[in-house]
Amino acid sequence: MEPAAEPARGRWKFWLTTLLVFAVIGAAIFAPILRKRMTRAARLQQQSEEQARRELIQPVPINPSDPRVKAQLFWLSDADSSILAPVAVELPLSSDPVLRSKQVLNTLLAGPVDVGLRTLPPDAVLLAFYVLSDGTAIADFSEALATSIPSGIQSEQLAVDSMTHTLEANVPQLKRLKILIHGQEVETLGGHVDLTGTFAVNAGAGQSLANPATTPAPAKTGALVVPPLTVTFGTVKLTQR
């Protein structure tokens, strides 16, 4: 061994040791942070999936003791498929606005006897429904609502109108409707109708419900209420069943 090689090897060991120490310190600092964030992300995802599954598995409870009332549901008119028409359907409806809204929206999704008159895709599912204290209803649908709906201004507007008119006719407590797709706000329903804001519900009591798609009565035709909904979770009370 040459004498000059000894100090060189010493420096080499020093640098290697320093490198390893840095690596260990770095791992010690970041590994717990990474693990914490991964655990949190996994928990959030699990909660979301569990919630969606629970909503899907558990049908909206129908209490036989609830009074049977003639609910008004809005599907396409038999005479003119470019407009909506109310259809009276006898249903046991809860007095609770959230349950009642779920019941009528699920009936709307199930469609009329004549499937050609339906306004919403048959594979769309109502995942969740909330009502904020200010009367804003949040309806969260599965992705099929956006992906299976026939593309077009007319078809998309009729879909939204069928929901707002049905809620308006049966759940007077609601003021606005916000539509989410799989828990997320989307820009449009199927490429045309704006979903970034809320739609007016019960905004003009006394107005005619007939021909909502063609009558220029903006407050009754799914008029968008902007600016888009903003919610501070620390201050807004949510109601979910």
Next chain:
Amino acid sequence: MLLDVGNSRLRFFAIGGIGLLVVGAAVMAFALETPSQTQQAPGASTLPPASTATAGQTAPAGAGSAPGSQTAPSGLNIVVLDPAHGGTDPGARGTGGIQESEITLEFAAQVRRGLEQQGLQVVETRQGNDNPSFDDRSAIANAQRGAVFISLHIASTGIPGTVRVYVNSDLPPVKTTNGFIPWDLAQAPFLGLSRKLGDLVQGMLTQQFKGSPDTAQTATIRQLRTTAAPAIAVEVSSVVVNNRADLDHMAPAVADAIARGVAAFKPLYAMATTSGALP
């Protein structure tokens, strides 16, 4: 000598390794910090705060402050034609591979000729198979002075051979600030003129296509909301036709009706400009 070379190499690798470690740590710290700033509170995933890429933006009121447009003559000069969809978004799809994005482009070419014959300048939001964003399309109209905006669509529903004109649903009134209006509500001051334009164009279309509505209808159309000009959407029914030629045959009459409708609208626009009705 050989050992010296090896030693310097070792030193280089050691220093390089430490440098990489430091850089890696910085990148990790940044990557970890970024999601923490945007992470929502538990439970908020089902109700994210609404936000758009243009939140906070403004549009020039009446597009009057568009750079380079101060010398343009008053009145209606430009029509911004918007063939909807395109690129990865084919829009409505019908039998035989008919795609809305292709048909709207072909309709736009014919509408352009009709409008130019009326002495109007035409700007198109796309001329190829691309898909500008809603805001990019609106921005083209918002940068013009004396413009109207016409979005062309082919529906997947409706009675084949009919055409409907849509105007945006009511929007909250907005106040202009220093000549600017909020981008998200850019259409609000123009709704009255949009309805007049829509009724005129719908009237012309109904003369050509029986069974179409008599007046323009309202809908909450994303594309129109951010457009600071009289704006309408024209929707032709439909992609669900037995023969592509059925749609092709409609194009000249649609183009003619739109051109005549816009020409009839010109005096109303000039009147609104001179009376100060436009923001």
